[in-house]
Amino acid sequence: MALRPGAAYAGRGQGGRDQGARPRREAADEGLIMGVPARFMGPRLVFVACVLGLVAFGLVMVFSSSSILNLISDDAGNNPAYYLTRQAGFALVGVVGAYALYRIDYHALTHRIGPAIWAGTVLALLLIFLPVAGQDAYGATRWIAVGPLHFQPSEFAKITVVLAAAELLDEFRRTGGSFEPGFLARAAVVLGVPLLLIVLQPDKGSTMVCAVTVLVMAYLAGVDWRFCAGAVALGFLGFLLLSLKDGYSRARILTMLDPWRDPYGDGYQLIQGFYAFGSGGLFGVGIGMGRAKYSYLPFPYNDFIFAMVGEECGLLGALGLVAAFGLLLWCGYRIARYAPDLTGRLVAAGCSTLIFAQMLLNVSGVVGAFPLSGKPIPFVSYGGSSIMASLMLAGLVLSVSRQSRLPLTEHDERRRDWSVTEAPRDPGPTGSFAGEATPRSAREGARQRLTVLGGGAAGEVPPTRRTSRMGRGTATPPGRAASQARGGRGRIDLGPSAGDRLRTNNDGRPDVRGAGGRRGDRRSDRRGR
Template sequence: MSAASSGSSTPQGRRARRAERQGRRDRDLILGVPARFMRPRLVLLAASAALAAFGLLMVYSSSSVKALTGMGDSLYYIKRQALFALVGFVAAALVVKVGYRTLSGALLKPLWILTLALLLLIWVPGLGSNALGASRWVELGPVTLQPSEFAKITVILTAAQLFEERFGTGRLDGREFVKLLGAGVGLPVLLILAQPDKGSSLVIVTSLLVMAYLAGASGRLVMGLLALGIVGFFGLSLVQSYSRARILTLLDPWKYADTTGFQLIRGFYAFGSGGLTGVGIGMSRQKYGYLPMAYNDFIFAVVGEECGLVGTLGVIAGFVAIAWAGLRIARHAPDMAGQLISLGCTSLLVIQMLLNVSGVIGVFPLSGKPIPFLSYGGSSIMSSAMLVGLMLSVSKESRLSLTEYDERRQGLRVVGKTEDDLAPVEHVGQATPRSRREQAVDGPQLRLVDRRAPRAATPREPGALPGRRRIDLGPSASDRLRRDDAGPRVRGGRNDGRRS
């Protein structure tokens, strides 16, 4: 085996190859930005825009009949949804401009107070709006907002900041962390649960548990809290009559086909009619008054009917792309807060989609939560767009991670003959400040010191010299010298092709 091949199989050789591959990836640019940063951004933007555009199409298809018969304008719902989508993406651009550091830092307290005020306005007479047995909306002139959708953003920002100060920097001890978490996160969640809105509470709490685990919390603690939350969720559902009816309907929807199971069964009919490729856009039959909330909670059933299995898998693929982009953005985030914000936003979008889809296909009780970007609802699409904006703001601050050689280089310092005689040069390979360049110590008095933790001593063979591993080049130095008869051959020469 040659020396090159044997050297490439060593740990040093493998690290060198990884560093070389990483260097090539870092040199790949998309629009002047390293590809590993720009690619997740483009995927996130493309997936979000595609889902929003497809959502507008499906909202129009599923709501046109009701809009025409109820409002006299078949475009009533699509025009409102398009306006809300435009406002949402403008708000997302503003979030990117402001940056997640400012939102989770200087603006966090005002945002938290505003969120709490909106959640409390639900119970103010004349402002709060009650529908389907729940008080979840606030009427502000011609606009009706659902505060719980925007509260999700504030809760994610607050939790990310607290998790970083507890598990990252260590500025918070356990007791203070629990107090701040209960006030900053627990209070908004309790107000949402009191509306009652168990669906939003379930989505938020599950996302918080994902963030806590990835921040460094004990896995047993997280699993215990998850089990406790599931038990509490079903306990509250059994106590409340309408939630208990949803659980019973899930177990046997055909038994309640004329009451609570009517909507779920009509959704089954829609999926069954769609088959593989669907009956065609705009050709749904269930939207003609048979399927309640066809453009909102049950829009996924209309997608299954008009676009078939292919369309439903395409929607899920869009959220898989968002999840991939969110994880990649979190991987390259500059700090723990950025990582947790990206992961929290991703969890909110994906978990809410799964909650809606699992309810529509009959494997989980109906929650009343819309599909992000797809279902009709101004608050839903605006908050979803702002979550994407938060993820993009984290990606905007991404930076290249240090390689092993960068860390070793920064671990070196220039000192004098003694440890106390420190030269003003900070790091090897970094520019010396102009104001201190004239103070550099002369070369003969300098030496390099590795400031990293000392490595464990490795035994070496007897007689081996310290330093790098010696490579056997074969003969001795004298034998490797060119002999008189070892010169280059010349074709057609007279003396057997040898140089005289």
């Protein structure tokens, strides 16, 4: 049975109330955006608008916060737009990568070529520890030099962690939701090895973001909340022990607690960020008019770009930036809601959660609510690996949205079991289909082929009233049998002859068969008597 274009969307969403299914009447009434239901295309368009808006805003802020430093830098060629042009080039490469992931089925990334992606990620993370490849900077070895370019494998490892976690949690649900020893061993290898290599760089910020994302995905996949809460407690304890182990991380914790104990040492950057926020006020001093970038605030275009946003755009601008990421997270979860399967829901929710968690980690460090992590704000801070990986995460979310569809209702499942046959139906002893399920398409076809049955043939003697009444239950008129053979419901028979339906009484007035007519004639007969 074929459906006309658009019938699949219009027919769904009207689930039966008798089975407890939630009615989806809005699916039949909602509009289409570019041929796609609004509930799918709406979050997708808003998500894309948020990503493009954040990238554009980030380019403006990177230029504003780095132009003064580049003017006096020989490495930048005294070009004020040096970081701007590099960031724009990285963003262009990231857009190409995002579009490629948008066109690729995410099932191929999680199942078919997932092991190859995981192996490549682990190999790149291992290359960091080789002296010929790894590059040290600011007390950590996180970069690999490829000619004049440096890229950070841990940024791309986040994508691998999300894909691997989605595949593992989907297997967890398929096997009944039990933590078998084999499943735990596989999860320890697939997720534990990349996270261990990241934390050994050391890069505790990326490890924390990935761990939080995996826990959120596990909770969404149906893992018991008590297990997730226990994992959070153990993770926090492990992070605290690792931070207190080395002096660099311990100094960051002490700086968060009291930055004024060393205002010209460890607390200098955080204090200058406070000054930038304080000078911005409610509305800011204007884009390009900030003063913290004049060699007062270290890394104003990267780690502390949020402080520059607070100075030049004010408190409202800073809150607007956080709200934009919140809207992006909401759109990602809306896309995950209509994903075709659990893997798609986890991929969309995991990518959106990771982007939002990394933004929250950076903002919390800049305002002094959490130790500084050195992680950039996705789409906004300067960094080639960061913006490319963030755009690729957005491409994965759009890949899930591209395959979204309406959930099947009870009526959709019934339509799959229906079939229209050409063989005539057996009308049974009474010639009635009452109480029998009849396909809608068969009824519509019967209406289109409906023929009007005329009265008796010329010269035929009209039967008496008693004969016509007695014959209804024992014989089926030819026209009615033909209508039933075509697949429609049996029509109400008003008599085989037009003369029997419209007769005249003794006084010559027409005797109309019906509720009102017969009752009126009987009353007149009583009065006459």
